[in-house]
Amino acid sequence: MTRGRLIGASLVLALVALALVAVLTAGSRKQPLDPGSAAPDGARAVAQVLRAQGVSVHVTHTAAGLVQQSAGPDSTVVVTRAGLLGRASLHRIAQTSSSAGSLVLIAPTAPVLADLGLPIREVPGARSDPGQLRCSTPPFDGLRFDGGVAPRSYTSTVGAGCARLDDGGDAIRTLPAVPGLRPAVVVIGSDQFLRNRGVLSADDAAIALRALGSHPRLVWVAADTAHADASATGSGEASPWPRWLGPGTWLVAACVVLLMLWRGRRLGRLVTEPLPVVVPAVETTLSRGQLYRRARDTARTAEVLRIASRHRLARYLGLAPTTPAAELVRETAQATRRDAREVHDVLVGGPVDDEAQLIRTAQELQNLERQVHRP
Amino acid sequence: MAITGRAVLLAALGLIYVALVPRAWSVLVWLAVVAVLVIVDVLLAGSPAGLDLTRSPGAQVVLGESTSTSLLVRNDGRRRVRALVRDAWQPSAGAGGSRHTATLPPGESVRLTTELTPVRRGDRRADRTTLRSYGPLGLAARQRSVAVPGTVRALPAFPSRRHLPSRLRVLREIDGRAAVRVRGQGTEFDSLRDYVDGDDVRSLDWRATARRRHLVVRTWQPERDRRVVILLDTSRTSAGRVGDTTRLDHSMDAALLLGALASRAGDRVQFLAGDRAIGARVIGVHDRGQLLHRLVTAMTPLEPALVEADWSRLAGAVDGLSRQRALVVLLTSLEPAAIEEGLLPVLPALTARHRVVVASVTDPVLRQMASQRRTAFETYDAAAAERTLTLRERAATALGQLGVTVLDESPDELPTALVDHYLMLKRQALL
Structure with a gap:
């Protein structure tokens, strides 16, 4: 076995090992913000604490699930990753939750807010890390909110807000209930505080408990990619295409460039031929x-x-x-x-x-x- | 530096990784891995600068035949080198299989042979030799080009060589070496010998017969040591392509056949070639075997030039060779304009002292064109061809009036027509 083959074989082995690790980690991975997921991105910690506090937590992944659960005035409805839901689903959520005790939306995008028919505007633009934000409106008064790197910012004409950001919007916005139309609404501009990883930061755990635990029953609409609607307005994470398509395309493009480099490299320069002048002898006659x-x-x-x-x-x-x-x-x-x-x-x-x-x-x-x- | 197909394949394998870890950064990670491996491979590859190249001396080959050139590659470096070597030649050198793979442990050498089949006459040169040394992974290579000068000389094909034996037989008949030496076949007295039955009685030498008391005949031999000057025109008219090659090459063929035959006949052959000035000359070669080689060598680098021939200078060069009478063969083209303006004015001076033959290659396509008259299209072409033929004939007539023999033949027939004319002159002792 030559040295080259040895190195080639070890390379292949390394590749196989890498693939194996990737497969294993992929198998244990769960969707982010899933109340059953213990991954750093999951929300099991919050769900368990709520259950320990005596709140009955019902998890569903679709709007239809919410209709089945039928949220009454004693219920809180929380919607995570609403961007994965289509317009029809959002309408159903708005309808179903109109009789609920309160509706909590986690980092909804502007189209989601519009589809839900809420008078809240998202303030567009990218923000730098605001750090910990102070809150002084009930039910969050006296708490510090850590919205992660880039919380979304909202503003509205009615209701109150806290955790004020530089651009004039609030990371947390509450709307009072309008009987028959909508329950009390809490919009929180970041999902960091629900994640297992971020729940211990600042007073995020308290914010989570107060937002989700205000009623004895919690219906958790945990939208995920497995149940995403095809007509979802999109929050950036939802797509009918497989997730590897984007990176794969980039890799293929890189391969094409490499292919061009491979085939385009000459083995030495072109050799020119010193051609003598030769014309067909009959050319003048043809002319x-x-x-x-x-x-x-x-x-x-x-x-x-x-x-x-x-x-x-x-x-x-x-x-x-x-x-x-x-x-x-x-x-x-x-x-x-x-x-x-x-x-x-x-x-x-x-x-x-x-x-x-x-x-x-x-x-x-x-x-x-x-x-x-x-x- | 160069990458290989394996590197591309390795990068493509990253698709599996990307499918399993579908993140933007996984593309970067994979490409970084490939890049690192490529760099490592390049660093581990043996240096092509450590290879020492020596080429075998240049070869000579008759156009149309094959020869080979060899490169001796020695590894002076400290690492084993696995290399792809390209011995690049001009396209007309016809280098087949000029790419070689060589695996060289340190200190060892290998001989790489490239087959050469030149497709054009003249000196065909080697370009740079490129070395591509692969790394142990075969992902990337180091590349370097070095100039290793080499030449293959493609000599004129001389296809009319096949006519030489038959013409030599004719020459021997004239010479009288194979047949009886009788009067009329040459005019120079050779010797006296006894009469045998069958000898021409007119060749009896009565004075010698009286002395010897039996019949004695005189023998004769043709003149020897006459001068034949071949002047090859390399001006613009020689650049015309007739059939596969130029008029120049066809003329060379005729010149070689005449030169070979005349040297065997014991005549002194002198060769000049030029356009504005004399470009090649073969003068004062007495060794018969040497002459053909010298002619071929002198002709090999000649190429047609896009200039008008300076006939007064060319004729002056012929005159300057010797004051002795000679057979002057002008290998040119019956291009009416070129003949009338250039050659005609200087011919009288030449014909006054020498016997002049103008040999020209005519294009057989002309006669073919002139005879095709089925459609209007063809008829116009036929008229054009007839016009050209008429003009050529007119030029030939003008030359004939100056006492010049004109041979205007197709490429295949010109060499034999020329040597037949020479043999006719020899037979009639007109040289």
Whole structure:
């Protein structure tokens, strides 16, 4: 086994090991913000604490599930990753939760808020890490909120807000209940405080308990990619395409570039050939023919053919090249036993006005020559 | 540096990884892994600069035949080198299989042979030799090009060589070496010998017969040591392509056949080639075997030049060779304009002292064109061809009036027509 093969084999082994690890980690992974997930992104900690506090937690993944659970005035409805739900689902959630005690939305995007029919606007724009934000509106008064790196910011004409951000919006916004239309609404601009990883930061755990535990019953609509609606407005994480498609495309593009580098690299420069000047010897003759053709000068063309034929005939008949035409005609007529006038027409006179006549004359000349001289 | 297909394949394998870990950064991670491996491979590859290249001396080959050139590659470096070597030649050198793979442990050497089949006459040169040394992983390679000069000389093909034996037989008949030496076959007295039945009685030498008391005949031999000057025109008219090659190559063929035959006949052959000035000359070669080689060598690098021939200078060069009468063969083209303006004015001076033959290659396509008259298109072309033929004939007539013999033949027939004319002159003792 050569050194190269050894290295190749170890490379393949390393690849297989890497693939194995990837498969194993992928198998244990769960959706973020899932109340059953113990992963750093999951929300099991909050759910368990709520259960320990005597709140009955009902988890569903779709709007239909919420309808089945039928949220009454003693219930809190919380919707996580609402961007994965379609417009119809959001309408159903709005309808179903209108009789609920309160509705908590976790980091909804502007289209989601619009679909739910809530008078809350999202303040667009990217923000830097605001750190811990102070809250002074009930039920969160006196608590510090840690919204992670980039909390969403909301504003509305009614209701109150806390955890004020630099752009004038609030990371947490509450709306009072409007009987028959909507329950009390709490919009929280970050999901960090629900995650197992972030729940211990600042007073996030208290905020989670107060937001979700205000009623004895909690219906948790944990939207996820497995149940996402095809018409979802999209929060950036939802897509009908497989998740590896984007990175895969980039990798394929990189491969194409590498392919070009591989095939494009020459094994040494191109070698030039010092070519001598070479032209077909008949080129001038062909050009002359083209000239005749373009001018359609049938009279001149016929004359050229006649001169050549007369010259050859004189030689075949043993006459001097300077023999007068009349004598040549006589001699030719004698040799071919043809009418002298006819021979004269072909060889000397006879107008040639069009191409048909030209071809006929040319062929007649050839026949005459063949009759006089058989090669 | 160069990457290989394996590197691309390795990068493509990353698709599996990306499918399992579908993150943007996993693409970067994978590409970084590939990049690191490629760099490591390049660093581990043997240096192509450590290879020492030596080429075998240049070869000579008759055009149309094959030869080979070999490169001796020695590894002077400290690492084992696995390399792809390209011995690049000009396309017309016809280098087949110019890529070689070589695996060289340190200190060892290998001989790489490239087959060469030149497709054009002349000196065909080697370009740079490129070395691509692969790393142990075969992912990437180091590449370097070095100039290792080399030349293969493609000599004129001389296809009319096959006519030489038959013409030599004719020459021997004239010479009288194979047949009876009789009067009329040459004019120079050779020797006296006894009469045998069948000898021409007219060749009896009566004075010697009277002295010897039995019949004695005189023998004769043709003239020897006559001068034949071959002047090859390399001006613009020689650049015309007739059939596969130029007029120049066809003319060379004829010149070689005449030179070979005349040297066997014991004549002194001198060769000049040029356009504005004399470009090649072979003068004062007395060794018969040497002459053909010298002619071929002199002709090999000649190429047609796009200039008008300076006939007064060329004729002056012929005159300057010797004051002795010679057979001057001008291998040119019956291009009416070139003949009338360049050659005709200087010919009288040449014909006054020498016997001049103008040999020209005619294009067989012309006669073919002139005889095709089925359509109007063809008839116009036929007229153009007839016009060209008429003009050529006129130029030939003008030359003939100056006492010049004109041979205007197709490429296949010109060499034999030329040597037949030479043999005719020899037979009639007109040299």
